[in-house]
Amino acid sequence: AQSVAQPEDQVNVAEGNPLTVKCTYSVSGNPYLFWYVQYPNRGLQFLLKYITGDNLVKGSYGFEAEFNKSQTSFHLKKPSALVSDSALYFCAVRDRGSTLGRLYFGRGTQLTVWP
Amino acid sequence: KAGVTQTPRYLIKTRGQQVTLSCSPISGHRSVSWYQQTPGQGLQFLFEYFSETQRNKGNFPGRFSGRQFSNSRSEMNVSTLELGDSALYLCASSPGLVDTGELFFGEGSRLTVL
Numbered sequence: 001a002q003s004v005a006q007p008e009d010q011v012n013v014a015e016g017n018p019l020t021v022k023c024t025y026s027v028s029g030n031p032y033l034f035w036y037v038q039y040p041n042r043g044l045q046f047l048l049k050y051i052t053g054d055n056l057v058k059g060s061y062g063f064e065a066e067f068n069k070s071q072t073s074f075h076l077k078k079p080s081a082l083v084s085d086s087a088l089y090f091c092a093v094r095d096r097g098s099t100l101g102r103l104y105f106g107r108g109t110q111l112t113v114w115p
Numbered sequence: 116k117a118g119v120t121q122t123p124r125y126l127i128k129t130r131g132q133q134v135t136l137s138c139s140p141i142s143g144h145r146s147v148s149w150y151q152q153t154p155g156q157g158l159q160f161l162f163e164y165f166s167e168t169q170r171n172k173g174n175f176p177g178r179f180s181g182r183q184f185s186n187s188r189s190e191m192n193v194s195t196l197e198l199g200d201s202a203l204y205l206c207a208s209s210p211g212l213v214d215t216g217e218l219f220f221g222e223g224s225r226l227t228v229l
Contacts, residue, residue: 044207108158
């Protein structure tokens with residue numbers, strides 16, 4: 001069965017410092033990997049995805065993620081955090097053999113960036 | 116281009132009632148998926164529709180159903196509501212059924228069951 005783990009419920013970081021939100025997955029084959037962000041009382045917004053190729057992918061708002069096949073991880077990173085980055089972040093995977101709408105999500109990590 | 120539109124945004128029902136939620140996808144998108152988000156269970160996949168046909172289904176009881184119309188708009192229905200059905204229901208659309216793209220989510224319909 002497919003599963004996604006976000007080991008930290010909360011991540012706190014000072015503005016200007018680098019941030020990392022961790023994600024590991026257990027999926028058969030080579031899945032597609034995604035990061036989404038959710039602001040309070042809003043839907044999910046797409047940040048970035050890994051399909052194939054370079055292990056470091058860049059996305060919206062200065063975020064990037066590093067895919068590590070041997071560790072089955074897809075950690076989200078940003079070199080310099082902003083207070084406005086405070087939100088709930090979700091890692092998701094999709095089996096390459098599945099339909100586009102079938103994502104498996106992690107439980108989410110609440111990121112708080114303090115001034 | 117307008118985003119994914121979900122209506123209503125908020126609603127309150129009582130146990131035993133039924134509810135219908137609506138989703139209008141981004142213009143040109145033909146695939147619509149539904150997710151339930153709760154604090155306890157997180158984001159769980161309900162079902163996916165493409166060209167008016169259900170293409171994929173999650174592990175939910177038969178009280179949860181959906182449909183898609185010829186204009187790609189979708190509705191989901193929950194019958195005989197239970198307290199545990201209180202959740203944010205998210206709809207997402209995509210242009211096709213099988214490709215490398217991402218989902219575009221609406222802002223959700225927050226259902227409270229009393």
